[in-house]
Amino acid sequence: MRFAILTDDSVLAQKLAKYFEKYSITIDAYCTELLTLRAMRTITYDLVLLDAKSTVGLASSLLSWRNCNADFYTPAIILTSLLTWNVMQDWIEAGAHDVVSRADVDQIGLRVCVALRRLAHCTRIDRIQIGDYVLNRGSDMVACGGIDVSLTPREFSIAWLLFSNPGKFLSRSQITTSVWGNSEEVAARSLEQHIYKLRKKLGLSSTATGASLKTVYALGYKLEISPDLRQTEQSVPGQLPALVRAESDDSDACNSLTT
Template structure:
């Protein structure tokens, strides 16, 4: 699936690009607003992603374009470092479909992207993940390593799906708590630690450890490939 984006900051673009690329998206970056609007008119894209790094003027070309998109079903997501209710209302009323303040966690950005595509009817729901010999099947809640079944509880599988969806990306305790337990990290903190501990042990097949879940006190947890010894 193709995503057209206009992100001026190299750092922000690298984050967005790496997250979407790992999820299988084709990301095309445009250097200017004008180039983006021309590219979107010229080629079919599945989503438009724009980063607003500063408050837009009243005659901003992107706002004008959003206001003129009558009949265009391509979803538009706006990122911005400005956590402003007024700005969110401005771009949403102009025609954007989603407003995401940043910084935003990689797992949340991917989830919001997929949700927006689903709402627009452009994306099938991901049903399986294959990574480093592991295979996760969402419908059956099954995890296998090279065909060998690994028994997980429903919550352990949900946690595994979260990690394997974004390998190499730290996922905060608050995100894990909200996604799996529908509560915050303070309430679910010890429970999260216990589930991570159990999942670590189950991901190790015999004496072979292919992946590991690394903990960083301030950042949360992430799935990493182990270096061959």
Template sequence: MHIAILEDDPVQRELLTLLVQQGRHTCKGFETAAMFQAGVQAETFDLALIDWMLPDGNGGEVLQWLRKTVGWQLPCIVITAREEEPVTVAALEAGADDYIVKPAKPLELLARITAASRRARPGQLPVLRAGEYEIDITRQRLAMAGQPMELTQKEFDLAVCLFQNMGKLLSRDFLLDKVWGVSTEVDARTVDTHVSRLRRKLKLDGTHGWKMVSVYGFGYRFERVDG
């Protein structure tokens, strides 16, 4: 998922960013309500994490604006250091889907993100995002830098498998099982051929922030290129 983080404290914002990324999500941080409002109108997000106390307002005002402007399809979780019951009630009445008291516990935060998204989109498969790449599993579409890519069904299935396992060492047997099925008659060379084609089509050489790394005698790792 692609998550908007509204948090004015740079340390807390960086911490939330790290936690979100550990859950294999992408995100963008905003330090004021005004910046957040401009951001969600210019870019599509799957969920928002909103601090309650802000330099130019509060989370309740942001939530009310969000529900009137964007609607109810965007799940929102309020994160704040205040745990008084009136604040919790105010957040939920303003339109929050959930509420977390700082400091956010990593596993709890990721679980609540998943739960809020699931409630908002029951039965809907996710849109996977990583930098300039976006995969809409439901519509069977993959875009790079906003441009739809032409892929065969197996290339698309392989791309989904890779984006769902970013940073992991994947054997050829694992990819054969996930993409072609356990009863397939094809061999490991088929995996190599499709990986080569996908690497070329999607430019997975590091130029767009991601690369496909061959691991001799084993398989592949799909990883981010920092810097």
């Protein structure tokens, strides 16, 4: 198995690499969020560890990118020294699977075991339906009222991110990092063009369809959904890839961590 860790603490990275080595698990360490994002575009990791230290918002963009683009539901565990209920809740709402003390290696190993066990029974979401809007990630298609709408891959990624978080504010930085893998000015300018096209193609400029894409001036965007559409909101899980199922059955990695 292969894990990734985002941390600028080389001592912690080496300590975890040594701990998981006895379970035949390789850990790739990255010191910046951008390097981690680039790696996750080409490497399929079984689990990702994010070292938040004492900063609550460090990896929220990376979590959003993973939720929007990962080929399957890769577990992400936050390592932090702040274990208050509010901090833990913030991370879970941001998309993390678990939060654990960065100082307790044995506890990290236990939480990894739990995450991998859940993964063995996990399915990813391939289809979202909210009212007349239907998004299919397998085909990158969006249907509005039964009519297929052609979107570019980045337009679809933005639409998927917004429809996955209805009613939730998403910052410009969070969206650009999720879709482009960085938050540079060029991506920010391109985001405005993509938002404009999404509004036009999906009819999100007014509340007539029950869904509207609102701009929070200079900060970000929010997909507002009417109460009627909220009642029709549903997500359909897809099948966990065969490779992941095979690894879960053959290696029984979770059990090995507890022996």
